[in-house]
Amino acid sequence: MQSPVSFYFDFSSPYSYIASEWIEALAARHGRTVRWQAILLGATFQATGLRPPVDFPLKREYALRDFARSARLEGIPYQQPVPFPIATQNAARIFWWLHAQDADRATAWAHAALRAYFTGGVRLDDAAALRKLAERAGIDANDAEAAWADPQWKLRLKQANEEALAAGVFGAPWFVVDGEPFWGNDRKPQVERWLAGDRF
Amino acid sequence: MQSPVSFYFDFSSPYSYIASEWIEALAARHGRTVRWQAILLGATFQATGLRPPVDFPLKREYALRDFARSARLEGIPYQQPVPFPIATQNAARIFWWLHAQDADRATAWAHAALRAYFTGGVRLDDAAALRKLAERAGIDANDAEAAWADPQWKLRLKQANEEALAAGVFGAPWFVVDGEPFWGNDRKPQVERWLAGDRF
Numbered sequence: 001m002q003s004p005v006s007f008y009f010d011f012s013s014p015y016s017y018i019a020s021e022w023i024e025a026l027a028a029r030h031g032r033t034v035r036w037q038a039i040l041l042g043a044t045f046q047a048t049g050l051r052p053p054v055d056f057p058l059k060r061e062y063a064l065r066d067f068a069r070s071a072r073l074e075g076i077p078y079q080q081p082v083p084f085p086i087a088t089q090n091a092a093r094i095f096w097w098l099h100a101q102d103a104d105r106a107t108a109w110a111h112a113a114l115r116a117y118f119t120g121g122v123r124l125d126d127a128a129a130l131r132k133l134a135e136r137a138g139i140d141a142n143d144a145e146a147a148w149a150d151p152q153w154k155l156r157l158k159q160a161n162e163e164a165l166a167a168g169v170f171g172a173p174w175f176v177v178d179g180e181p182f183w184g185n186d187r188k189p190q191v192e193r194w195l196a197g198d199r200f
Numbered sequence: 201m202q203s204p205v206s207f208y209f210d211f212s213s214p215y216s217y218i219a220s221e222w223i224e225a226l227a228a229r230h231g232r233t234v235r236w237q238a239i240l241l242g243a244t245f246q247a248t249g250l251r252p253p254v255d256f257p258l259k260r261e262y263a264l265r266d267f268a269r270s271a272r273l274e275g276i277p278y279q280q281p282v283p284f285p286i287a288t289q290n291a292a293r294i295f296w297w298l299h300a301q302d303a304d305r306a307t308a309w310a311h312a313a314l315r316a317y318f319t320g321g322v323r324l325d326d327a328a329a330l331r332k333l334a335e336r337a338g339i340d341a342n343d344a345e346a347a348w349a350d351p352q353w354k355l356r357l358k359q360a361n362e363e364a365l366a367a368g369v370f371g372a373p374w375f376v377v378d379g380e381p382f383w384g385n386d387r388k389p390q391v392e393r394w395l396a397g398d399r400f
Contacts, residue, residue: 048258058248058370062383072400073390170258183262186386190273200272 004035005195006176008169009110011088011124013041014067014078015185017114019173021076022188024107030195036107038095040088041172043161048170052085070185077119086117086125089157090148094134096156097147112137204233205395206376208369209310210241211288211324214267214278215385217314219373221276222388224307230395236307238295240288241372243361248370252285270385277319286317286325289357290348294334296356297347312337 005027009016027034045051054060064080071078091113099106116122116133123129127145134144147153164174168181175182177194193200205227209216227234245251254260264280271278291313299306316322316333323329327345334344347353364374368381375382377394393400 048256050256050259056248056250056370058365058368059250062368062370062381065381066383069390069400073393165258168258168261170256170262181262181265183266184386186384189389190269193273200269 002030002032003178004033005191006035006037006174008037008039008164008172008174009114010039010041010172011091011110011113011117012085013172014080014118015070016173017118018067018071018074018076018078019175019185019188020110020114022074023173023175026188026192026195032195034107036095036099036103036110037160037164038092038106038110038157039161039164039169039172040092040157042087043158044165044170044172047161047165050170054085079119079121081117081121086123088124089154090127090130091124092157092160093148093150093153094130094139094144096160097144097150097153098139100156109137109139202230202232203378204235205391206235206237206374208237208239208364208372208374209314210239210372211291211310211313211317212285213241213372214280214318215270216373217318218267218271218274218276218278219375219385219388220310220314222274223373223375226388226392226395232395234307236295236299236303236310237360237364238292238306238310238357239361239364239369239372240292240357242287243358244365244370244372247361247365250370254285279319279321281317281321286323288324289354290327290330291324292357292360293348293350293353294330294339294344296360297344297350297353298339300356309337309339 005023007019007023009020023034041052053063068078068080095106095109098109113124113133117124122133131141131145135141167176171183173185175187175191177191180194182191182194205223207219207223209220223234241252253263268278268280295306295309298309313324313333317324322333331341331345335341367376371383373385375387375391377391380394382391382394
């Protein structure tokens with residue numbers, strides 16, 4: 001039994017969204033499962049002194065072009081959300097609450113929320129929008145709201161961020177294959193070769 | 201006649217070095233030449249408020265691993281130089297001085313200096329080492345030193361940095377193919393597809 005591929009993602013990260021659409025199939029082709037880990041890039045930025053690319057005007061302009069282009073390259077829908085980025089701790093807490101019950105439900109939620117934000121501009125930072133999205137995803141809205149307000153799931157997300165930092169993760173998407181770290185959607189070919197056993 | 205591929209690079213940038221080893225052949229396969237443009241990332245960082253990845257401990261650790269891994273993936277030699285990064289304005293001024301005479305000689309110098317630093321640790325920021333490297337590359341050492349001390353070539357490099365920034369360049373390597381910008385050695389597959397006319 002081979003170890004799962006670790007996949008760290010942030011609900012407000014375009015490259016995380018893009019990678020979320022290919023990582024399952026890629027891992028499955030090599031007999032692997034995926035261990036999804038919702039984190040907050042804001043927390044890793046704060047801890048490392050890094051800042052998001054869109055904080056810098058020139059970098060923002062390029063990044064917006066590259067987000068859409070990277071999605072087209074993968075053949076997946078993408079619509080630049082406005083506002084961007086947004087606070088995603090509530091979506092991430094729902095993820096960890098579901099994860100404690102059933103990892104597959106958490107993954108399904110991750111897909112639902114990432115797609116909602118990056119193809120339909122659904123405001124994951126808005127309580128009403130998030131409740132509605134939860135309902136559409138088959139999750140009771142009151143339970144979802146209770147989860148994101150619960151200190152237990154706030155703490156769980158905090159732990160996930162701390163564990164990520166302890167593992168050297170400072171960006172997303174971030175993959176670990178048999179101990180080897182890869183940062184970025186653009187590392188797909190390298191992740192694929194590593195999974196195929198080509199330890200270049 | 202198709203327009204050349206613009207290739208912005210910095211003499212202290214590992215990913216620039218790696219890309220410098222594949223860009224000529226890639227462009228040639230698609231009937232293109234390459235317009236090499238030496239810039240100083242220090243200047244673009246200063247103008248944009250960005251900082252080099254190796255300024256951040258976690259990012260530095262990952263970057264050092266990824267530099268070597270990216271080189272192995274391309275099958276080219278790489279030896280992490282120490283110290284790193286270094287000041288490369290003199291090497292870049294030699295580039296622009298040669299470029300005013302013969303663009304091919306400037307390209308040959310770029311290859312020589314990038315390879316010297318990234319495979320042999322030759323200190324491009326050291327006058328004696330740079331003179332010796334120039335001689336080995338068939339350039340008179342006194343002429344090279346006169347060029348790097350000459351206000352004309354200092355100004356030419358400054359202009360190159362300003363032109364790069366005006367064109368939206370904030371990192372290296374940076375490619376422009378028919379007006380489309382691509383940042384990073386890891387954009388090789390996209391550059392290749394764009395050159396092949398696949399405007400994804």
